Amino acid sequence: MATEAPDRAAETLDTFRSETRAWLEANCPVSIRNRPRGMDTSFWGGRNPVYPTEDHKIWFERMAERAWTVPTWPSEYGGGGLNAAQGRVLKQEMTRIGAPDPLSSLGIMMLGPALLKFGTEEQKREHIPLIAQGKIRWAQGYSEPGAGSDLASLTTRGDDKGDHFLVNGQKIWTTYGHKADMIFTLVRTEPDAPKHQGISFLLIDMAQPGVNASPIKLISGNEHFSQTFFDDAVAPMKNVVGERGKGWDVAKYLLTFERSMMGESIGGAAGKTIAETALERLGKEGLARDPSLRLEVAEIMMETWGIQIASERLFDQGKAGQVSPFSPNVLKLLGTELATRRTRAMMSLDGFESLAVDGHDAYEWLQAPPNCIAGGSNEVQMNILSKRALGLPEHK
């Protein structure tokens, strides 16, 4: 059934793989491989860059030189220019040797894709190279106090002052707000429009007196989020992404991205599997004495495999142009719940030791529930699925 063309493509891909493998082997410092992922082991870029270690700096600079911080973005805007298959190979090869992402960035994960889809040529040329090279650290500001998952009711407003907006209001759950240089945010710019409209997707520089952010401490102790206050903050008119008053479309597109990512990355658990960990910690004999825990591990493995297959299928559907619009919702819902289950079982594997206040187990376990709330709570996902995927009616 195979034809000539795919064969040649496969050959090229094999070459790419072996070259990439050799390059990574030579260029990724051994000291930073196979380390648990976390805030302190990632480089986040920005105007005042902080490298976890010198080797992280070396690694970032080598990758940034090839634009492999953003391997599949178009090269005309400073991206790596790889095709999807090559991007996948690069990722597989990085996983193989446990190489970390050279640059963690909401610019890469979120804003970049939005700009590539909705941005003007000028916006792309201005912002994308800076994201690729880690020069600007971006924050995300959607939610507001009291609004929670109900984004349409947000009240932060931007008054039209001709060449700029004057922004006033307050955001909460701003991802990395107090560490970022700039923020992409939803602001009500058309006060007379209906509730779901009149919102613009606006880029705001945080290095101005009118913007202040303070961290929020989560139960895990992490401070990834902040509250951000806008007090006559200024954003130039050209910083609206997409149409004025249609920020909702951009945000929805990004939420889709975020949801798939949360579901896949969290549900599909990279690194060591829980079965491997269980065998390492308790051994086959220990597990035999604890059949209920052993079975919990097996069931988590099964569900994880299911999510991984879903993610592979999503990729194939993407190539075939057959993506279901609801896959992100499914992955978000089941992936984040699975993570809650898995991190809880990981605690059980370690027993009393898992309770250590500064332990990895406890940190991961306490990080899981927030993901069931963030990115549109799982209730919102179920509402979307039941109303839009299944067409179940609303009560009048």
Place this chain on the structure above:
Amino acid sequence: MATEAPDRAAETLDTFRSETRAWLEANCPVSIRNRPRGMDTSFWGGRNPVYPTEDHKIWFERMAERAWTVPTWPSEYGGGGLNAAQGRVLKQEMTRIGAPDPLSSLGIMMLGPALLKFGTEEQKREHIPLIAQGKIRWAQGYSEPGAGSDLASLTTRGDDKGDHFLVNGQKIWTTYGHKADMIFTLVRTEPDAPKHQGISFLLIDMAQPGVNASPIKLISGNEHFSQTFFDDAVAPMKNVVGERGKGWDVAKYLLTFERSMMGESIGGAAGKTIAETALERLGKEGLARDPSLRLEVAEIMMETWGIQIASERLFDQGKAGQVSPFSPNVLKLLGTELATRRTRAMMSLDGFESLAVDGHDAYEWLQAPPNCIAGGSNEVQMNILSKRALGLPEHK
């Protein structure tokens, strides 16, 4: 902490137990002990009684003579006159030797308690002795086609003709409708009252041309239910139980009864436990090779124990006058779901053999889901709990 009085009571109870044990041992025919419960192994009474076996007849007649068909009902109306503690002892002793109930009857399970609470002196004297002696077989008729769990919307009407009502309409899910002599039913007698009112609890003789019942076949093949048609059926005015237009109160009281019963009897699984069955069928070695099924059995045992304790607690609360009004809803919800889970696991224990079309496993398994719907669907139970027990508000 013990005082004199309870000691003497305990002594009396011990005497009662040993006497009862001896009497049961002597009077319950061995052939009918320890048989699976089911329609064909029960005696249901009625104008045209059918005894499963001659020994069932002997057993019934001996028990009926002592009025131990209804052991704790007041003796003035033909009941056994035992106190609650004695009634419990009798039940325990019957369970000990696997004696069946001498008489299965909706009159005992449902109408009797309603009459004792809401009935007039005349109604009690007329109906209760007949129930105790199994002379009349009663059916229950609440639901109507299209109304399902929504009893308040029923349309069967009874027109006031002075000394009697003329009843017209249709009931569905009439328990034992086509085998019964009389039916207790909900009929709209006050057409001008609001929807939840204007309904009376009415007793109707089925041996008249205006009443016709035909069986409904369930997926298990059983035909316990029927559709019942009223076409100018006649019921004397004196056959209203409780106040006219307040049949709802009587029905609610009975539903509470029915729900506890369904939850306790179904969830608390009398007879052989699933653990015993599992060991019998697969042995310890077989279960060791199937840890997931073994654990399912263990978890069902745990949940069953919980339901049994709840039922014991309900009894103690009853004696202390501290019953929670929501226990029946809890028992119905969790008990029927547990039965669904248990009967499914019982199927697994028998594997391919469980699929036999006329097997006990399959019958029990197919009987479980209807119980999650009957007696107020489990959704209705959750609505009651969330609104009334928790006070969660209704959306306006």
Place this chain on the structure above:
Amino acid sequence: MALVLSEDETMLVDSAHGLLDREAPVTSFRALRNSGEELAWDRSLFGKLAENGLVAPNVAEADGGVGMGISAAGLVMEQAGHVLAAAPLLSAAISATLIARAVGEGQGADLLGSVVSGERVIAPALDEAARHDPARLETRAQKSGEGWTLTGAKTAVIDGYDADAYVVSAMADGAPALFLVEKAASGLSVERFAAVDSRNYTKLSLSGTPAKRLGEGDASDAITAGLDTGRALLSAEMLGMADEAFDRTVAYLKERKQFDRIIGTYQGLQHRAARLYSRLDIARGIVLKTLRAIDEGSADATWLASLAKATMTRLARDVMIEAMQMHGGIGVTDDHDVGLFVKRTQAAGELLGDDHFHTERLAAGKWGL
């Protein structure tokens, strides 16, 4: 192969769907059940399926088949699940795998050609325990002149009643082997088993029954391949049934009123439906991945067959419970179709290992737990 359907496969699905919709709606299965017909499948329907290349499409071209792989067989089974089509498709595909693997691809054209054409029904007889336990193989084969004789007992034989022949596993010279036993063979007795799903099952008892050996040497791999084929196809069938029952339930939620409201407007039911939708979406990927892995001869194929069977057994049964519950009283009456799906789902879940069996198979076998 990618986890999306190829053009050929899409055409196959359309063709199977069209044929089944026309020739085998659920009403025809109900009528067959009510008739009490002991064969429990429809000869005319089976003939049409064969004509259209839908019987055992996994048989290689070299063996007289269409060579579209297990993927195609799975897609057909999924469609058959939607309508509860009564035809010996499962036995045909399993027997085809057993025969082809035992004798070697291209060596079984005679036998396989007759399966694909619908000429002969060959039923696989592998199980010996009430609970699926492939490690248990007590049937014995003895050399007897040119051929062999078998002695033992088999259970859960799919489509075994009035089958033309059986592929029977037995121990020969200390290793598992596969044999062909003809319907008319001496010492063979066939007992019909009436099951809740109104399908065709039997138990076999063999007593010095003459048999023809299929291939040589240890047939363990062929047997596992046959079992995996069956597991994958039952998963696909359960997916079809679960999808169908779920779609019908969602449709009912949109039309049924209670307490003056369309019940589909209740968020309690909406969220439960959303969860089933999500689980079905994941399961669809698992089933397709399993079919692909078998066709590619991937080392994970046998484990994926267990993942699919465990996942679909649990999910399809859960879907059926919800289908009954959301349909309310009507859903548990014999007159309503939901019960037919409930019963077939239970049987399909049980055959060739249920969720418990396959969870343990993965835990111990794949993950070494």
Place this chain on the structure above:
Amino acid sequence: MALVLSEDETMLVDSAHGLLDREAPVTSFRALRNSGEELAWDRSLFGKLAENGLVAPNVAEADGGVGMGISAAGLVMEQAGHVLAAAPLLSAAISATLIARAVGEGQGADLLGSVVSGERVIAPALDEAARHDPARLETRAQKSGEGWTLTGAKTAVIDGYDADAYVVSAMADGAPALFLVEKAASGLSVERFAAVDSRNYTKLSLSGTPAKRLGEGDASDAITAGLDTGRALLSAEMLGMADEAFDRTVAYLKERKQFDRIIGTYQGLQHRAARLYSRLDIARGIVLKTLRAIDEGSADATWLASLAKATMTRLARDVMIEAMQMHGGIGVTDDHDVGLFVKRTQAAGELLGDDHFHTERLAAGKWGL
């Protein structure tokens, strides 16, 4: 005894509730946690609890206690759970059972009197494995003149930091035995363990440490009794915490608005709340039954302790997940009390065996599966 509270018990609950509400609201636990105080409990609160007879009320009158049984201790723990009271109640009750059972009722008045009065904190040191495994007992006791010396290591010692003494299990002459080890004993080292629930835990290491033997002969039954006491009381504490977190969540559902609606009006959330209410109702019966069974010396007491611990571990953790989810973002911030309940629940679930451990203990031990 009946599965309802006696009048005495109702008075005890009221008294405990009143005292704790006044002296130990959750804010005081939060303040203690934030202070970083290493003892992790409040001496003044503990004194008041002792004054009111609420410390180890299971100690018999003959031993200087109030003799209200484990039922009373459980009811106090349940109230303590409601406010996350930081006081060494659990260790007191467990140690009291261990001592009384080891030396015989009425023989331990000196020691037990000092526990009940709050004069001395005696911490039970039984566990040696990260995952609870009472069968593992590697600490060795050696006769040394009049007394004994212990060598080994203990973990998960509840309230072990700055405790006045420890009840330590060890193998003596081939059988389990119990010993009293004083804080100042030579060869004893105590390592503080900082846990997510901000309570007091330690690991002990003993190296030829002088110890006084409690009672004679095989102490296995005393150890099991001590463990069962702990399991029952942890279950009661988890019940208190789960009730509290659930009630706060229901209250939040009644006030919080989203999409222009009070979120408590969403049936999706209502039904989930109704399920938790139902499970809590059943669990309440299980916990009370367990306390009663221990007090009555019923043969099922030890199995009920496992039923209670398994049920409450799973339920309380599920309640906490829902409490966070239903509170939305605010519920996962450190400033909100839900997180404090979440963390203590996780620890209480882990101590003395989690749901997995106790499910297996029942499966194998009680049901012979």
